[in-house]
Amino acid sequence: MNASTANQESLPTETLNQLLDRGLSTRARYGHVLVLLAATAMSIVVATLLVSEPNLPARTTIAFAVLLTIGLAWMVYSVWVLRNRWTLLAGHRVIAGIMAVVFSGVFTAGAASIGLTTGMTAAWLASFTGGLLLVTAVTVLVRARHFRSRLQARRAALECE
Amino acid sequence: MANDEKEPDHALELLVIRCQLGERAAFEALINQWSGLLLGHLRRVTGDINIAEDLAQDIWLGVIRGLGGLRDPAKFRPWLFGIAHRRLMDRFRDRYAAEFDPDMDMAGLVADTDSDRVRLRETLEADLGRLPLIEREALTLFHLEGLSLVETAAALDIPSGTVKSRLHRARTMLRNRLNNKENHA
Numbered sequence: 001m002n003a004s005t006a007n008q009e010s011l012p013t014e015t016l017n018q019l020l021d022r023g024l025s026t027r028a029r030y031g032h033v034l035v036l037l038a039a040t041a042m043s044i045v046v047a048t049l050l051v052s053e054p055n056l057p058a059r060t061t062i063a064f065a066v067l068l069t070i071g072l073a074w075m076v077y078s079v080w081v082l083r084n085r086w087t088l089l090a091g092h093r094v095i096a097g098i099m100a101v102v103f104s105g106v107f108t109a110g111a112a113s114i115g116l117t118t119g120m121t122a123a124w125l126a127s128f129t130g131g132l133l134l135v136t137a138v139t140v141l142v143r144a145r146h147f148r149s150r151l152q153a154r155r156a157a158l159e160c161e
Numbered sequence: 162m163a164n165d166e167k168e169p170d171h172a173l174e175l176l177v178i179r180c181q182l183g184e185r186a187a188f189e190a191l192i193n194q195w196s197g198l199l200l201g202h203l204r205r206v207t208g209d210i211n212i213a214e215d216l217a218q219d220i221w222l223g224v225i226r227g228l229g230g231l232r233d234p235a236k237f238r239p240w241l242f243g244i245a246h247r248r249l250m251d252r253f254r255d256r257y258a259a260e261f262d263p264d265m266d267m268a269g270l271v272a273d274t275d276s277d278r279v280r281l282r283e284t285l286e287a288d289l290g291r292l293p294l295i296e297r298e299a300l301t302l303f304h305l306e307g308l309s310l311v312e313t314a315a316a317l318d319i320p321s322g323t324v325k326s327r328l329h330r331a332r333t334m335l336r337n338r339l340n341n342k343e344n345h346a
Contacts, residue, residue, distance in 0.1 A: 015218065019221050020189065020225060091183045155178045158174060158175040
């Protein structure tokens with residue numbers, strides 16, 4: 001059965017616009033991207049402190065472990081939402097990639113400057129991990145642009161048929 | 162019976178790609194094109210127009226939010242009915258969990274003939290509501306919405322063999338009903 005031959009029972013225009021406004025919301029999408037980036041940064045900071053600070057009291061170690069768990073949980077949750085509930089369209093992916101590059105670049109530079117001025121091991125560790133995050137963000141951005149280009153090329157090919 | 166090898170629907174693929182590129186007008190066209198079909202399917206499966214309309218809006222919201230994750234735009238149709246299936250399962254969880262009759266003799270099923278298929282289609286709209294929900298949904302997708310066996314399996318997230326079993330059971334129930342009607346006529 002072809003969709004165009006079925007009886008047309010279109011949604012009322014107002015209902016359609018409400019659905020589109022809700023469903024295409026960029027606030028929810030970019031909001032979860034920011035949550036993911038912030039949770040990642042928090043997890044890196046807490047993990048590097050946990051690993052690099054010697055002779056931490058037990059209570060502090062437990063507190064850091066709990067914070068790390070919370071950070072990781074937020075990361076998993078925001079990835080799940082972006083893959084299943086508020087998926088990113090092609091343009092969203094590119095913007096999310098740019099957000100990730102800027103965020104991780106600032107984080108890495110910040111951690112490195114703290115490491116330079118204070119000599120803290122945790123800061124250097126955070127800077128190194130931030131660098132890995134930056135590489136990942138650049139990869140994500142490149143792939144997002146490639147995906148959008150592929151879709152645009154396929155659209156052009158289909159429009160010519 | 163629908164073929165598993167279908168002609169690619171390039172117009173649909175183009176529309177879905179335009180949606181994935183963020184064109185709002187493409188979303189409007191996609192929903193307007195498919196809303197009648199989806200609503201008809203939901204109405205046949207649920208037997209209640211109000212529930213069907215409520216579910217349809219929920220499904221469209223899921224489609225708009227989730228279309229970015231559809232890897233193959235050409236597979237929009239089974240993907241759409243897959244979302245519909247999951248919403249139906251959420252709404253009618255108890256009915257989906259009801260056991261089918263394990264004593265039904267699958268080996269004794271009569272093989273399909275052309276005249277069987279014609280008669281079967283004639284009874285579908287009239288007696289569909291009498292089928293259990295699981296068989297009704299499979300039958301509606303395959304015989305009325307025109308999905309292939311592979312597409313129906315993808316939409317319901319079950320193996321093709323299970324789809325065949327459900328279709329056989331559904332056809333047997335409808336066939337028996339039709340025979341009973343004719344005997345009493």
